[in-house]
Amino acid sequence: MSELHFYNSYTRQKEKFVSITPGYAGLYVCGPTVSGESHMGHARPYITFDVVQRYLKYLGYKVRYVRNITDAGHFEEEGREAVDKVDEKAKLEKLEPMELVQKYTNLFHHAFHLFNCDDPAIEPTATGHIIEQITMIETILEKGYAYVVNGSVYFDVKKYAENYPYGKLSGRILEDQLETTRDLDGQDEKRNKVDFALWKSAPPQHLMRWKSPWGEGFPGWHIECSAMSSKYLGDVFDIHGGGMDLQFPHHESEIAQSTIAHGHSPVRYWMHNNMITINGKKMGRSYNNIIKLSELFSGSHPLLDQPYHPMVIRFYILQTHYRSTLDFSNEALQASERALRRLWEAYEILQKLTHKGNAEAEDKDLDAKVITFCRECDDFMNDDFNSAKVIANLFEMAPVVNGIKGGQVSPGALASGTFLLLKTTFQVFLEDILGLQPMQATQSGKLDNVLSLLIDIRKDAKKRKDFATSDQIRNKLAEAGVMLKDEKDGTVSYTIE
């Protein structure tokens, strides 16, 4: 079997994954800012890295998955006065800031449970790690790479860039940055516009504030991830993930801070997922084009033709490689819904099928094909987590499964070992690695009883060739959202929408 390789944004090439401690893998993913409801764009990273995390576990790694909650607001540094989004929103919603962030943290958790994302092993909050952040800032000050102005602390990027490769991750050249940003307004406390805040002095009306050696204030955005990732994963850890839009300045700043504080770069492998777009444009709060997850699940958004099940969204995201943009459209989502339904049905059929036990395949060609399709799934995941190709292979095998059930493929076409491999591959990749689940909630026994009564009545009608009655039952049930299906063997199955 091949070995895991994936694209490292830092080196801009695919690299073989070698963990720092054999058998263990540390993964840090930038979590959400909980000043508002999560939208569709947020689904991309957390589903992507959920699969990464699942796959590492599948490979046998003990994974420590850390994903933070940013519950201390960031602030706009340039132009007007600092605006803290949490602070601002709390005032708007007339909530205590911690009340606000709790509310949106809860909503976030709820949504991602619906997506069947595993909970991270540790989910640290920014406000719970103020001391760690202050300590780290102090270290950076001691090393001479930060300066204090009016109770705020700024990181000296220019000085850093003289000694370290600043801009490598995001492909930026400091000189360009300095040149294109010459027009500072006189108010700016920073020595250079490229500098960023480690700690910000809080204006009097600011609700979220903590005591620090530099007066009351609040931490800068970038420092929380550095402080928390190093606390739980160490000064150097394996993988850091997040959206591409965080590459600069967030991740670039993380590297700079940690490099000074700890003496070396913090991360071995950087991974960045691409954006979800809508009409070709990135979906984002500032573009005013977001579709909230709650709206997606309920269908309550002008752009939505219908509600979409969380599993449809998950499948839709995994059908595309994580480094490609993914454009939203109802057509695409509906295609995913049908596709997932078909694939899942084949999977359920497969789990119920039994093999007749022949050790030798009756159809050698088909047998060999199936073995190849199964084995390739591992190779595809090992090649930069290519879930799109895994799904394509599963679809290749669906007709084999359906064919066995429908009689077009002989029950002994595959050798018993291959049949078992097929079963295992579907189960492992679909459920364990891609993290998909059935869309249909398990029905209550009572409804089952009612339906089987109707099905029996209809069977009698069919026996008597009373198709008017049998069709009436089927049609009326369909109107009520229950689809009946006459199987080849005379049984009747149904699905509930």
Add this chain to the structure above:
RNA sequence: GGUCGGAUGGCCGAGUGGCUAGGCUCAGCUCUGCAAAAGCUGCUACAGCGGUUCGAAUCCGCUUUCGACCUCCA
């Protein structure tokens, strides 16, 4: 303006220098009382123009065009 990344069949989307991913839609056929489902078959694309090559959608150059980042952003 700077940096970077895309442009693939009706739609969504993989992708490797040569062997037509996959999904959805559509059409035909098989099965079926009918339907649905399923199976089979068909629809063979890579923005344009040059170049490298025996051969390029895949490599290079130019053009057109879309986007991301350079402020908060997943």
